[in-house]
Amino acid sequence: xxxxxxxxxxxxxxSFPEALYLVEIVKGLGVTMRHILGNIVRQEGxxxxxxxxxxxxxxxxxxxxxxxxxxxxxxxxxxACFCCPTACPAKCITxxxxxxxxxxxxxxxxxxxxxxxxxxxCGLCVEACPVDAIRMDTGWFTPPDDTREKLIFxxxxxxxx
Amino acid sequence: MPNLTIDGLAVGVPxxxxxxxxxxxxGIHIPHYCYHTHLSIAGNCRMCLVEVEKFPKLQxxxxxxxxxxxxVRTDTEKVRKAVTGVLEFLLIHHPIDCxxxxxxxxxxxxxxxxxxxxxxxxxxxxxxxxxKKVQDIGGQIVLDAxxxxxxxxxxxxxxxxxxxxxxxxxxxxxxxxxSIFPGRPLDNNYTGNLADICPVGxxxxxxxxxxxxxxxxxxxxxxxxGCARGCNIAAHFKGDILYRYKPRVxxxxxxxxxxxxxxxxxxxxxxxxxxxxxVREGGREKSASWGAIxxxxxxxxxxxxxxxxxxxxxxxxSPQSSNEELYLVRRxxxxxxxxxxxxxxxxxxxxxxxxxxxxxxxxxxxxRGAKLLGIPDGEAFDxxxxxxxxxxxxxxxxxxxxxxxxxxxxxxxxLSKVPFIAQVGTNTGPVSKAAHAxxxxxxxxxxxxxxxxxxGRVQRFHAGFPPRGKAKNVIELLCDLANGLGADWTFTxxxxxFRALSETETPFRGMTYESVGAFGQEAAR
Numbered sequence: 001x002x003x004x005x006x007x008x009x010x011x012x013x014x015s016f017p018e019a020l021y022l023v024e025i026v027k028g029l030g031v032t033m034r035h036i037l038g039n040i041v042r043q044e045g046x047x048x049x050x051x052x053x054x055x056x057x058x059x060x061x062x063x064x065x066x067x068x069x070x071x072x073x074x075x076x077x078x079x080a081c082f083c084c085p086t087a088c089p090a091k092c093i094t095x096x097x098x099x100x101x102x103x104x105x106x107x108x109x110x111x112x113x114x115x116x117x118x119x120x121x122c123g124l125c126v127e128a129c130p131v132d133a134i135r136m137d138t139g140w141f142t143p144p145d146d147t148r149e150k151l152i153f154x155x156x157x158x159x160x161x
Numbered sequence: 162m163p164n165l166t167i168d169g170l171a172v173g174v175p176x177x178x179x180x181x182x183x184x185x186x187x188g189i190h191i192p193h194y195c196y197h198t199h200l201s202i203a204g205n206c207r208m209c210l211v212e213v214e215k216f217p218k219l220q221x222x223x224x225x226x227x228x229x230x231x232x233v234r235t236d237t238e239k240v241r242k243a244v245t246g247v248l249e250f251l252l253i254h255h256p257i258d259c260x261x262x263x264x265x266x267x268x269x270x271x272x273x274x275x276x277x278x279x280x281x282x283x284x285x286x287x288x289x290x291x292x293k294k295v296q297d298i299g300g301q302i303v304l305d306a307x308x309x310x311x312x313x314x315x316x317x318x319x320x321x322x323x324x325x326x327x328x329x330x331x332x333x334x335x336x337x338x339x340s341i342f343p344g345r346p347l348d349n350n351y352t353g354n355l356a357d358i359c360p361v362g363x364x365x366x367x368x369x370x371x372x373x374x375x376x377x378x379x380x381x382x383x384x385x386x387g388c389a390r391g392c393n394i395a396a397h398f399k400g401d402i403l404y405r406y407k408p409r410v411x412x413x414x415x416x417x418x419x420x421x422x423x424x425x426x427x428x429x430x431x432x433x434x435x436x437x438x439x440v441r442e443g444g445r446e447k448s449a450s451w452g453a454i455x456x457x458x459x460x461x462x463x464x465x466x467x468x469x470x471x472x473x474x475x476x477x478x479s480p481q482s483s484n485e486e487l488y489l490v491r492r493x494x495x496x497x498x499x500x501x502x503x504x505x506x507x508x509x510x511x512x513x514x515x516x517x518x519x520x521x522x523x524x525x526x527x528x529r530g531a532k533l534l535g536i537p538d539g540e541a542f543d544x545x546x547x548x549x550x551x552x553x554x555x556x557x558x559x560x561x562x563x564x565x566x567x568x569x570x571x572x573x574x575x576l577s578k579v580p581f582i583a584q585v586g587t588n589t590g591p592v593s594k595a596a597h598a599x600x601x602x603x604x605x606x607x608x609x610x611x612x613x614x615x616x617g618r619v620q621r622f623h624a625g626f627p628p629r630g631k632a633k634n635v636i637e638l639l640c641d642l643a644n645g646l647g648a649d650w651t652f653t654x655x656x657x658x659f660r661a662l663s664e665t666e667t668p669f670r671g672m673t674y675e676s677v678g679a680f681g682q683e684a685a686r
Contacts, residue, residue, distance in 0.1 A: 079260050079261045080261075080371070081259075081260030081261060081265075081374075082374040082377070083260070086374070086376065086377070097371040097372075098371060099370070099371065103294075103295065106258075106261050106294070106295060107260075107261040107371055130259075130260045131260065
């Protein structure tokens with residue numbers, strides 16, 4: 001495509017009363033007052049919620065904080081197959097596999113860390129898991145914390161929920 | 162020389178070639194489990210069935226020898242249906258525990274299922290025959306009888322290669338399984354190969370067990386540094402950590418095998434590494450920068466030459482170094498320091514064990530190369546140690562992590578007689594505890610070059626990843642040192658050194674990295 005010049009219409013120069021913005025300010029205050037009065041009269045219509053005391057109900061497919069599932073005996077269901085770190089686009093899952101004390105299980109995660117600061121909450125780990133060991137159905141956002149280390153969730157934290 | 166056509170492609174092969182081998186020559190892959198290039202033909206997995214014109218039934222490609230005018234089809238519906246059927250039978254009792262199986266990712270069952278299977282099991286899960294899982298059968302091997310497809314590769318390997326015959330088939334029908342004889346575990350030096358040749362996850366490595374998933378590993382062509390045989394290997398690593406070795410096929414050296422000792426050699430590049438240069442002043446380690454430590458070593462060496470003469474300076478080379486590095490070491494000793502005190506020793510602590518298959522008594526990859534490059538062994542080394550013991554060596558440039566076969570105490574005693582020792586090495590050990598300047602060097606997985614094996618075969622090894630920590634490539638380090646001693650070397654990388662070496666050194670004359678290739682080249686005698 002050839003490069004050319006296109007003339008764009010400039011905004012019209014404002015007249016003096018318009019440049020004072022007096023009418024517009026009054027109009028704007030009118031909108032504000034309408035909302036204040038409306039909310040005082042009908043409080044159930046307020047859109048904001050008082051987080052974290054009140055939490056929004058998340059839709060069922062919302063991808064929130066991860067949790068690791070447990071077996072009936074309380075051991076992690078995860079078999080450390082490395083499918084989730086392989087699928088993870090953010091490379092935020094670190095697994096160290098080991099020989100399980102339960103011979104029927106064989107392989108289990110000695111370490112299972114998720115770096116919540118790296119996670120992009122895409123849910124591919126959940127998709128990849130062959131044993132339904134990892135889920136993102138807690139309905140929780142990752143709570144904030146004051147150091148980076150605390151936001152690398154270990155297997156203990158992930159098994160809690 | 163029979164001529165035949167496979168899937169319409171004409172191919173001429175020598176008398177006695179099988180259809181499977183002939184197909185490989187024209188790039189047609191015929192699925193197989195029991196066939197192995199370096200074992201006898203068993204023909205029991207039935208995966209390699211092909212249609213041959215004028216034969217009423219399908220033939221096993223691995224055991225059918227080609228004849229003149231044969232017409233083979235591997236891509237017909239009949240073949241596909243048969244192979245799919247065979248695979249369904251092989252998978253009938255399979256536990257499908259891929260998530261916890263170390264073979265997953267390089268498993269023959271997974272690979273062929275994606276091509277020929279993709280079926281749902283017609284066999285109820287609760288009807289599957291269960292066998293014993295996680296059996297430690299000795300050596301480096303864990304046996305999972307449930308995953309086995311009874312291809313008999315392991316049985317043939319132990320029969321034909323090691324001759325120890327520890328594994329065999331037991332039971333009949335559905336209950337057939339491989340196992341050791343009661344109370345007689347695997348007892349040979351080549352058990353690790355069983356994990357390599359097992360096409361499924363029945364025999365897996367104890368050492369590699371659960372360490373890493375194979376699809377996360379990268380491989381680099383390398384040479385085992387465990388002994389003078391120079392087995393061709395692929396070194397598998399993730400990031401800068403080595404995880405395992407797999408033998409590469411080289412019929413002139415190791416065929417398709419490697420020993421169990423060599424298989425664990427990778428650990429030396431992971432553990433107890435020297436990662437940053439340091440100097441020892443008054444018995445205390447003080448970290449140093451590369452910019453300061455190399456000129457300091459050069460200064461100490463040249464000062465000793467000036468004050469006490471060239472005979473007061475010595476260089477001990479290492480047969481763990483590559484040909485390129487040894488060539489530069491010799492040139493530094495001869496041209497820069499002007500000393501005749503240059504020697505190496507093939508002796509190492511605990512060496513001497515050998516067997517009649519691959520393991521050699523000399524536990525260094527490049528003793529032969531050092532000799533061919535004119536660095537003396539044996540008496541010259543003993544004479545040099547005599548001089549050190551007599552306190553006549555005032556400055557020593559020492560390569561390697563150990564001093565011959567001396568114990569830690571003996572090494573410390575000998576080295577305490579030298580006022581200045583500079584070590585170029587990869588691992589902490591008796592030498593790094595005594596040296597006054599420690600220059601950490603790249604391991605065999607972090608640098609490239611060539612080794613000359615016991616038979617004089619020059620073989621290349623390649624760098625997998627950059628040197629760990631602050632370790633430096635030895636060639637780079639030696640160039641800096643030589644230039645600090647007044648040379649003007651401009652070598653960049655091992656290739657340029659090899660070019661210089663092949664011009665002047667008679668045994669290597671005319672060699673290039675291209676002529677060495679993937680399988681090595683014999684040095685002139």
